[in-house]
Amino acid sequence: MILVTGASGQLGRLVIESLLHKVPAAQIVAAVRNPQSVADFAARGVQVRQADYDQPASLHSAMAGVSKVLLISSSAVGQRIAQHAAVIDAAKQAGVKLLAYTSILRADSSPLPLAAEHKATEELIKESGLPYVFLRNGWYTENYLAGVAPAIQYSALLGCAGEGRIASAARADYAEAAAVVLSSEAAVQPIYELAGDQAYTLTAFAAELAQVSGKPVIYRDLPEADYKAALLGAGLPEGFAGLLAASESGAAKDGLFDDTHQLSSLIGRPTQSWQAQLKAAVAG
Template sequence: MIVITGASGQLGRLVIEALLHKLPASEIVAAVRTPAKVSDLAARGVQVRQADYTQPATLDAAFQGADKLLLISSSEVGQRVPQHRAVIDAAQRAGVKLLAYTSLLHADVSPLGLAAEHQATEALLRASGLPHVLLRNGWYTENYAASVPAALAHGVLLGSAGTGRIASAARADYAEAAAAVLTQDDQAGRVYELAGDTAYTLAELAAEITTQSGKEIAYKDLPEADYKAILLGAGLPEGLAALLADSDVGASKGGLFDDSHQLSQLIGRPTTRLATSIAPSIPKESL
């Protein structure tokens, strides 16, 4: 039995879809804070169990009988470490034989501020003695695809990544990798640095948007504080604006680059091309 935490999220749902191609639905558990959000999965035979990172008793019930568990990192930046500790502790109590954790690309040396909570979680896993595997995920291309409509509206793509190369991949690629690891033997102790097969700068992303939309889009590189201020002005919360600006600066230092091709090796195919991932963000009237 394989338990997926955060199963109602974008990555969690994709992991379950990938697992459904490999396993009977009855062997998959969707552990979610609000079970009603995954009633569609229950209708397909997936076991749905209530699991709240802040309520350990729910975790004990959700992990009962689990052989393997995927800990998808919490979306609540700043609260991740105690939440992840609760999951690790519950997995130990449940006798889980393998815990897979979605960490950050090169978390141990990453210049991104996001890395701190991942480093702390990895340390908790080492201290626990629980058999585990680290899925150090790089950037989701969807993170940048989300900025395409604004770039088209203003004729410019903004960022703070300089000429840093970003080896992103589609969220579905990372989900397939997680499913592959969870259904293979002898994974304990492994560390996977997962990233896209090809890398691009934000200037190259702007050029791709230009090609697909037919509208000239330039990339404008900004100091971190200026980029954060623009994100705040666009209505983003303080924490998210700071995170995105810091991550761009981290990319300028090589924090989102990797050319080991471990992701495509795991999934048995090339990772999704940048052009393919951003195409859905180009309005049809732009074509």
Template sequence: MIVVTGASGQLGRLVIENLLQTVPAAQIVAAVRTPAKVADLAARGVQVREADYNRPETLDTALAGADKLLLISSSEVGSRLPQHRAVIDAAKRAKVGLIAYTSLLRADTTPLPLGAEHKATEQLIAESGLPAVILRNGWYTENYLASIPPALQYGVVLGSAGEGRIASAARADYAAAAAAVLTRDGQAGKVYELAGDESYTLTGLAAEIARQSGKTVAYQNLPEADFKAALLGAGLPEGLAALLAESDIGASKGGLFDDSHQLSQLIGRPTAGLATLVKAALQ
């Protein structure tokens, strides 16, 4: 039985869709905070169990009988470590045969402050003694595609990444990789550095948006504080604005670049390129 936590989220749902291609629905558990959000999966035969990272008492039942567990990192930056610890402890009690964790690209050396909680979670998993595989996911291309509407409106892509190259990939590609790991033997002990086959700068992103839209769009590099202020002005919450600004600074230092092609090797096909994803976002 394969348990996927955070299964109502964007990545979790895509992982389950991939698993359903080769795994019987009854052997898949969607572990979610609010079961009603995945009623559609239950209707397709997927087991749905309540699993709240903040309520450890829900986790033993959620993981009962699990052969493999995909721990999708919490979205609550700053609170992740105790949440992840609760799941790892429950996995130990359930004697899970393999735990897979969605970490961050080069979590052990990344210049992104976001990496600290991921590195600490990897350490907790190592200390648990459970067989484990670490999926160090790079940036989602969708994080930057979200800037397309304002870029078209104002003619500018804002950021703090300088000329740092970004080897992002679509969320669907990371989901395919997670499903591949969960359905293959011999994964324990592996650490995958996962990123897109292509890389680009934010100048290149702006140029691609301009090329496909036929509008004038340029990249404007800002100091971290100014970029954060712009994000706050656009209505983003404080935590997310700080995270994105910090991450761009990390990107300027090479934190979002990787050319090992481990992601495409794992999924058995090229990752979706920037031009393809921009085209889809513009439609």
């Protein structure tokens, strides 16, 4: 059986949808805090088990009879190491044959502050002695698509990524990669650096947005502190605004760039183009 943590989240749902095309539903376990949130999967034959990162006992119960686990990183930045450690311990106690983890692109050398907890989690997994796969996911293109409407409204896309290259991919592509690894009967490599086939700068992204929307949009590069202030002005919480701004500064150092094409190789097709995603987002 294959267990997916965080199965009700955006990535988790896509992973299970992909798995349903590869293995029988009865072999899939959706681990969630609230089982009702995945009632639709239960109706399709997926096993649903209650599991909470902050309740270790629930994790141990959820992993009974499981052979492979996908640990989708927690969204609780700052608390993730302890939460992930609880999952790793439960997986070890259950004797799982493979623990896959959604990490971040080049977690061991990334300039992004988000990488610290991912790197620490990778170390814990290595120390556990469990067979593992690190799915080092790059940026989701959706992270930038969320800013399309305000960029059109104000004729400017704000950021502090300079001319850093961003090789983002669709969330669905990363989900497909996870499903391929989890459903494979063949040996898989321990680390995959996953990113989109095509890279772009935010200057190019803004130019493409102007083209497809028919509206004037430029990229306005700001100092990190000013970009953080703009995010705060848009209503983002202090911690989240700071994290996003620091991540953009990491992108300026090519922290979100990769050209090894491991993602498209793993899923057996080209990654979805960012231009097509942008066009679809503008079309609504």
